[in-house]
Amino acid sequence: MATKQGAKTEEKKGGFGKYFRGVKSEFKKVVWPTKKQIIQYSLIVIAASIACALLLSLYDRLLVFLLKPIY
Structure with a gap:
């Protein structure tokens, strides 16, 4: 102790x-990334964010369409 x-x-x-x-x-x-890598990674993140937003929007519209008759 x-x-x-x-x-x-x-x-x-x-x-x-x-x-x-x-x-x-x-x-x-x-090891810092190059400018080219930063641009590529940024574009990947932006594209993935847009794809997720569109997918969530699609799910939301589908749920609204299915639940509208209940309300």
Whole structure:
């Protein structure tokens, strides 16, 4: 139990500086996408969003059509 308390106090000594150094070193490891990849991925997301919206709209209209006689 004494070792756990010692480890906690050592973790707190680094503070913000240690945290931001860690963040900076992790950002150096990131492989950023190219402009072409960003455009392709954005178009895929937009197309998928439109397809989902159209599908939900179709389901909504179908339910309204089927439930209208009940109301």
